[in-house]
Amino acid sequence: RTGRSVQPPAERPGERRMAEMKKLYGAEAAKIQAMEAAMQLIFDRNCDKKQPKYWPIIPLKL
Amino acid sequence: ASPRFQALLGGDAAAQGVRAALRQRYLRGLAAARGRPTRFCLRAGVRVDAVFGAADVEAVAFQVDALRTPLGVQAAALLRCTDVLAYSFLLD
Amino acid sequence: MNDWQRKSPLDWETYVNKMVKVAAIERHEYEGWVLTVDPVSASIVLATFLENEKVSISVVLGHAVQEVEILKEGDDEMKQRLSCIFAPEESKAYSP
Incomplete structure (x- = not known):
């Protein structure tokens, strides 16, 4: 056998995101991530509840 | 080091x-x-008023309420960030 | 990406607390005190103080920014005033 006996654990998306956040924001990463998550939650919830459509239908920037 | x-x-x-x-x-x-009357300045000289709802983390779109379009009021809508040049609102 | 979007956080920071004139695409112009520049979208957040003690906030999206010219430096009093505008009230402002 030449392969490794122990496979590295599968990377989880959340961990990868946190690693990126750490690189960008250092010590403040967790705080920024929490603020972003709160904002995204409101956005997603509004979209679920109100089903907004894009306006205008055709992008102005083509 | x-x-x-x-x-x-x-x-x-x-x-x-x-x-x-x-x-x-x-x-x-x-x-x-959030919740403030906001004027959006879009490309091609388009200006619309709406109530600011929310923005997504990646800066793709703004979710707005009561969007006043030339054809009437849309209760909820999404504005593409690529269409928006600027927006402004008042704080009191 | 335009030149403004390619700047670094340290570059953007040099504009904070200064009165600027932003030239945007389609010949739009905006003036105000820089509160911040979003490091994700490069959008500039400007504040102008109105006579009725209200504050007008304008956000110029990063993709629309062509040039930013510094008109005036902010003194300590102005910095203090600007720092109070979005006072840290996350718990209140972010509650769903």
């Missing part, structure tokens, strides 16, 4: 701290905009 490595680390930490402070103030600004 070499002085050069230390300088790099220091530079990195400084940039991270500044980036975090800028982002944090921006996110607070978005939170302050």
Whole structure:
């Protein structure tokens, strides 16, 4: 056998995101991530509840 | 660690701290905009009024309410960030 | 990406607390005190103080920014005033 006996654990998306956040924001990463998550939650919830459509239908920037 | 490595680390930490402070103030600004009547200035000279709802983390779209379009009021809508040049609202 | 979007956080920070004139695409112009520049989108957040003690906030999206000219430096009093505009009230402002 030449392969490794122990496979590295599968990377989880959340961990990868946190690693990126750490690189960008250092010590403040967790705080920024929490603020972003709160904002995204409101956005997603509004979209679920109100089903907004894009306006205008055709992008102005083509 | 070499002085050069230390300088790099220091530079990195400084940039991270500044980036975090800028982002944090921006996110607070978005939170302050929620629920406020907002004028959006779009491409091609289009201006529309709406109530600011929410923005997504990746800056793709703004969710707005009561969007006054030339054809009437749309209860809820999404404005593409690529269509928007600027927007403004009042704080009291 | 335009030149403004390619700047670093340290570059953007040099504009904070200064009165600027932003030239945007399609010949739009905006003036105000820089509160912040979003490091994700490069959008500039400007504040102008109105006579009725209200504050007008304008956000110019990063993709629309062509040039930013510094008109005036902010003194300590102005910095203090600006820092209070989006006072940290996350718990209140972010509650769903």
